[in-house]
Amino acid sequence: MPKSVRPTHDDLPLLERLGVRYFRRLSDAFGKVDAGDGVSYLNPSERKALRRVTRAGITRAAIAGALSTVVSGTAEIIARDILHPEINPSWDVQVKLWSAIAGATAAASVFEIGYLYWDGLRTVHELAREAGLELFPEGERTAVAQAMARAALELPNPTAAVFGVDPRREASKLGLFFASIVYKLKISVSNFLIKALVRRAFARAFVRAWLPLVSVPVTAAWNGIVAWLILREARARAMGPSAAIEMIGTLFENVHDLSDLGRAAALRAVASSIVRTRDMHPNLVELLVRIREKVGDIDAKALDDPHEFLACLHHLPPDEQSLVLGILSVAAILDGRLTRAEKKLVAAARVACGRTPDLGPIEKLRHRFLAGDALDRAHLKNISK
Secondary structure (H helix, E strand, O other): OOOOOOOOHHHOOHHHHHHHHHHHHHHHHHOOOOOOOOOOOOOHHHHHHHHHHHHHHHHHHHHHHHHHHHHHHHHHHHHHHHHOOOOOOOHHHHHHHHHHHHHHHHHHHHHHHHHHHHHHHHHHHHHHHHHOOOOOOOOOOOHHHHHHHHHHHOOOOOOOOEOOEOOOOOOOHHHHHHHHHHHHHHHHHHHHHHHHHHHHHOOHHHHHHHHHHOOHHHHHHHHHHHHHHHHHHHHHHHHHHHHHHHHHHHHOOOOOOOOHHHHHHHHHHHHHHHHHHOOOOHHHHHHHHHHHHHHOOOOOOOOOOHHHHHHHHOOOOHHHHHHHHHHHHHHHHOOOOOOHHHHHHHHHHHHHOOOOOOOHHHHHHHHHHHHOOOOOHHHHHHOOO
């Protein structure tokens, strides 16, 4: 693979390198994985094991959040009982109070974050093994392990262009900045609202004594939700590469002698999906690589321009339109999501090819993929009709 698609281990951010190293240690300790009946298909025993791994990971994350908040809340209660800031609101007392609270909160948060990172990596590794995914396949670089480590550590996907596809081609830098701020404020705003509700609903004495601890269930619930999202993403990344190979193999059955425009449109379908999600998701990178292997090198400009993609569909023959719509459908669901921007893109592409803008079959394909169901070949071949 080109270096732009598979970065070397030394090119990775520190946290990602540490995550990959930890995966390597775990993989060496547990030995090779038996893929069995394929990674993209989950048999009943694998589904049961993945549910067990997910429940345990969510529970541990929630407990970690609760304990961290209990530590900081208890420190505040003790500090207030000793310093009595309501009676003596002097500057000196306030400094001592908030120094004690900040110190306890910082210490608890460091231990909580460290534990969540460690346990997240351990849980994602266990999930991968139960799904039959080998993180370090023979003869491959660490691309699979890198993608899973990013999921476990909540690290963003790389933003570098791959084969000339820029995931942020249509993204607003200001919008990306505010999206990041909003994400980081969610837990703080949740805690603030809960405390405000408690202040209004309960007696003043209760509030004064126990208010620092009312965010315990909020933090526990938040950690549990984040853990669930991480493990859902890790599961999609575990199944994605295998599903991409199987789905693309099915779509390209009996396909011969594509036109130059059709070959370019096949790549544009995946590139446009990447641009509309504004994310170089590893499953879509894998799909892009597989499509490029099928169609070869393309001498076309602006492969990542969705408008160019939609414009070229009118000029394709019906069989090539069906192939390209099938590729676009796979690209739209292979990261486990079907965003509003992707829905608009798929609907517009279908209309451009003379089809109805019905997205029901694509949603069905997405649910089957996420559930780990066996590929319905007939459904996949008919999805572009």
